[in-house]
């Protein structure tokens with residue numbers, strides 16, 4: 001888990017990096033809290049993983065049933081030389097087994113093997129501390145590899161129930177993991193463990209004559225008790241919520257699939273108010289399907305999935321509904337902060353710019369720049385909005401700021417060339433133009449995008465040069481230019 005990325009980096013280092021990566025200091029961080037979940041996630045996380053799993057699955061329930069590291073450690077445990085071992089002082093009283101909360105049959109394992117071989121042993125030392133004869137100790141010796149455990153455990157679930165529980169666990173894990181972009185993996189694993197336990201007890205409530213849950217008697221002689229009725233109602237609510245999360249998750253997943261299947265660069269789509277001419281029939285189908293799925297998730301979800309909201313907005317824009325897209329992005333921005341908010345505001349500003357609402361665009365782009373002052377895309381768009389409003393000097397300054405942030409921007413440099421030309425400074429214009437030509441990728445789509453952006457700013461001469469270049473490289477752009 002930790003070694004593979006390192007190995008991958010050594011075998012396929014990023015371009016420009018040697019076999020031994022450059023030393024970088026990550027001991028100190030300026031943004032300590034950014035790696036922590038929000039309070040809205042942290043509090044339920046602590047409650048579910050810290051209390052509810054302990055109640056339902058035992059004090060080591062999370063470690064035993066949910067923690068993904070257990071699978072790796074079980075393999076490592078086979079070769080571990082440090083184990084719980086026994087001396088001749090053991091009189092088989094069984095205190096150790098009664099104390100172990102990892103379901104290890106300690107007294108029998110030490111009798112058969114002289115040590116604990118169950119990989120579920122967490123070396124917590126509880127058994128060592130309760131042994132009345134001090135027979136147990138943690139010591140080094142031969143590992144358990146190759147030792148077949150002769151101690152057979154008895155289990156609460158039959159094999160069909162085990163399989164049913166495993167399927168239920170995976171389904172409920174899928175239902176809650178990352179739903180609404182809120183539930184992290186470990187919390188999802190804990191929830192899936194609890195859901196599986198609750199479903200299993202509910203199933204038993206129907207098929208058993210007698211059933212209890214800790215001190216509560218749920219069913220007695222075939223009759224469901226008052227506690228059993230309350231348990232049944234609560235369990236149906238819990239299972240219903242899980243099913244609802246799964247349904248939302250399904251729509252978010254399908255929406256994301258449709259979103260990913262659209263192969264149109266953002267900058268090309270944003271180069272004109274209605275990007276429909278760039279869309280293939282398959283793209284249009286994906287846009288319609290994605291909008292349906294994301295809208296279903298949005299309208300029926302219990303919380304707002306901001307990432308899904310931004311994707312929905314993009315599909316609305318691609319579908320020709322720019323007004324709806326800007327409303328959805330405003331909603332996404334209101335729920336976001338930091339870089340994600342900056343992007344929502346940037347896209348909103350860009351769409352407003354394309355639809356001629358330049359003053360509103362500036363407000364939105366300023367909000368993006370407040371979160372991310374280095375967002376040069378927002379500076380380029382803001383310059384266009386200012387230019388369209390006749391504020392040429394402010395536009396020139398804004399594009400200059402973008403180029404200061406990143407000197408390799410072909411679009412901002414082209415705008416500066418157009419602005420210098422409009423101001424009558426031909427020498428400066430040709431300097432900027434020469435620099436822009438150096439920076440512009442030799443890609444017809446990029447030239448066409450530049451042409452459209454320059455044309456929208458009224459810089460027709462420059463725009464025509466890029467249209468001509470795009471058509472020269474790919475004559476199909478002739479038709480695109482006409483439309």
Ligand code: SF4
Pocket residue numbers: 086089090091092093094095096097106107110130131132133134135136
């Ligand atoms: S508690 Fe000690 S004496 Fe009793 S069975 Fe376990 S190891 Fe043996």
Ligand code: SF4
Pocket residue numbers: 084099100101102103104106116120121122123124125126127128
């Ligand atoms: S060390 Fe802890 S987990 Fe291991 S057998 Fe003893 S009580 Fe159980």
